[in-house]
Amino acid sequence: MAAPAWSQSEDEGFSSQNEQETSSREDSEDSESSLHDALYLKMTELVEFLLLKYHAKQPTTKAEMLSRVIKEHQDHFPEIFSLASEFMQLIFGIDVKEVDPSNLTYVLVTTLGLTYDGMVSNGQSMPNTGLLVMLLRLILAEGDCAPEENVWEALNVMGVHDGKEHWIYGEPRELLTKVWVQEEYLEYQQVPNSDPARYQFLWGSRAHAETTKSKVLETFLRDYRRDPNFVSYLSEEAMSDEEEGA
Template structure:
């Protein structure tokens, strides 16, 4: 690419970023400037049946977006679903949250308060008597659970070659096409990362370039570290408390999570 083309491309990217930032600021301003009297008038302009339908539409929209486990933007909800009901956004989204929790056992979590991005997480407890060994989950979730376990047991951050070596021991080679997962490396570094289950981060000042894995935001919200430690204990036929540091962290995180959700 010529220097001139690079310069034009960089300029276009900067313009797009400024434009997006301006849109975000405009959107934020339009929400922050809504008065209680405007909200009250809006409530009087719509019937309860109309609001019920709008809540159902938002629920359906979020469920469709979440099928690919992609983040859900407030701007998209407003633009594609809320539309003329924008003044009632808070009322509607609160009812949507209650619907997800009471009907689906899911929780709508705002992961980015600045840009107002949401994800759905599963808040259902495992069925009583269900083994911790993850035998009932789909293959990809099983693969993810193994990777999360390795990261957790190794202190929360590990180099990618340790992940690949751990998978090879389970006869899952990232360099070969797998019957269940297809391109294993793509599933782990692309799909799981896009879904916010994993973070795949370049390690500074490495030559050749190296990467490391961490738990993603969705995993931190959705996965019980205590249950994971029970799973590891089951695999190695050891008491989970024998891993002192991990047990302390898992117990602290899970009790803190319970207090937040109650």
């Protein structure tokens, strides 16, 4: 049966209204997506800028970052700067620290007070301290001794695979079992009485000399607050060990 004229008119009105709302929503989503992409691009540009500053051992200021990188997106500086700082710390192990609040000056230093950044003398490689910090955390979480299989399982999640060259970290096995062992940040040893032989990682003497478990725990608490049970366990273990070593 044909719908009455008033019903057809009403349906057409609803349809037109729905189309307008859908179009408006899509335009809004496109605008948000475009802004998100632009801010992400600015974040990556700021990371590149900060890496150059780190290589050159130069400080930077908010004014310089705004004029040279952020430019037309200055209203979004806080979120861009925050994301770039987190990226620098987690991926490269570099902290962006404010040293002069009066003119908002920042320096770039290796995290946890470590004196190693993994860069070669000509400055062409990337800082790899971020991966080292992750390993120190993992060893701490495993009760000061991390089985090698657990380490590689964790690294695989990060896209770091045994025997596969990584764009930042190079060949991971050589880095973990040779370079960082020679630098005395890690110990790589056979698990006692294991047959067939299994291996494990421990903190090296240089790691103990340059940082502490409580400092590593602080960075853990800052970055991984989503698992209260694990954080509570790790906190108790680290603090207990620190008191025993005091």
